[in-house]
Amino acid sequence: MLVSDFDYQLPEELIAQEPLADRSSSRMLHLRRDSGELQDQRFTDFPELLRPDDLLVLNNTRVFPARLYGHRSGANAQPISPNNPAAREFLKGRVEVLLTKQVSENPNEWECLVHPGRKIGMGEHLLFGEGDDALRADVVGRGTFGERTIRFEPVGDFFARVERLGHVPLPPYIARADAPGDRDRYQTVYASQRGSVAAPTAGLHFTPAILNRIRDRKIEIAEITLHVGLGTFQPIHAEVVEAHKLHSERYSISHGAAEQINQARESGRRIIAVGTTSVRTLEYVAGKSPGGNIDPGNGEANLFIYPGYKFRVVGALLTNFHLPKSTLLMLVAAFAGRERTLATYEHAVRERYRFYSYGDCMFIE
Secondary structure, three states, X not given: OEHHHHOOOOOHHHEOOOOOOOHHHOEEEEEOOOOOOEEEEEHHHXXXXXXXXOEEEXXXXXXXXXXXXXXXXXXXXXOOOOOOOOHHHHOOEEEEEEEEEEEEOOOXXXXXXXXXXXXXXXXXXXXEOOHHHOEEEEEEEEOXXXXXXXXXXXXXOHHHHHHHHOEOOOOOOOOOOOOOOHHHHOOOOOOOEEEEOOOOHHHHHOOHHHHHHHHHOOOEEEEEEEOOOHHHOOOOOOXXXXXXXXXXXXXXXXXXXXXXXXXXXXXXXXXXXXXXXXXXXXXXXXHHOOOOOOOOEEXXXXXXXXXOOOOOOOOEEEEEOOOOOOHHHHHHHHHHOHHHHHHHHHHHHHOOOOEOOOOOXXXXX
């Protein structure tokens, strides 16, 4: 199967650059897999499309401001002290670091993407911020795709400093710098578990009022966690789909959530995944169990879903529109069929839907 089989043409002006003032006012393209029928609807219609016995599964991961801007020093130079003006003469230039995965807490090591990538070598010292708020790190590793591992000097309030110094890691197709409002809008209203470098964007449409309408209909909601990491930013380099390897992402499923999901499966109820992150987590964990059960616990998921995959858990999907030739588009194509998915995207382009993270959504059942 070729990666080029998952391409489509998208006018640049349809890429949403700003969120809507009202989260729930997004448009929603409703696709019925059995017939291929399409309906142009609003996300505010979503609660009424659910069945009384449905189980809605949300990813409650929380995005943190993982993009840090700073300066670098030369290899083998002495560590930079922000309080030493003379030492700052060693600084070579600006650097951008995107923290993608915490490797360890003590020492505090992270996998990250760096820019400019070719100039940041092993042994470099990096400085973010100034004065008592500064963070300092050493480059201690290099990955297969150019990612780096950096080790931060110990501080007692690491994440508090990252929250102050960091920037919201908006995707590269949003052609602007992050703004203060993105700290709220590039976050679901139910986000609670810090750890993602990208939002589970299907959840961005929900408001407390929408969630209350769903609960008022006695529809059950379960929360799981998948921290979105490097794979979201990594393009497919292979020409053949099957040759691509997906980066692993940390997940967590509580005993209560596992019980909810297993009870729904056993009674034949429909499980609706909000977002591809929820799909990957549910299907990965079910695939580890001989009976397809959801076992509680923590781990790392690296399931690459593309056409031909047999879904064990998910019966319906709410998702945003995804990039051409991306692993997320392939997951949707696995669920709805490749030709049907591409035809649905063509319809969305004709009807001027808004695409990607801050764009509109699809409900596939």
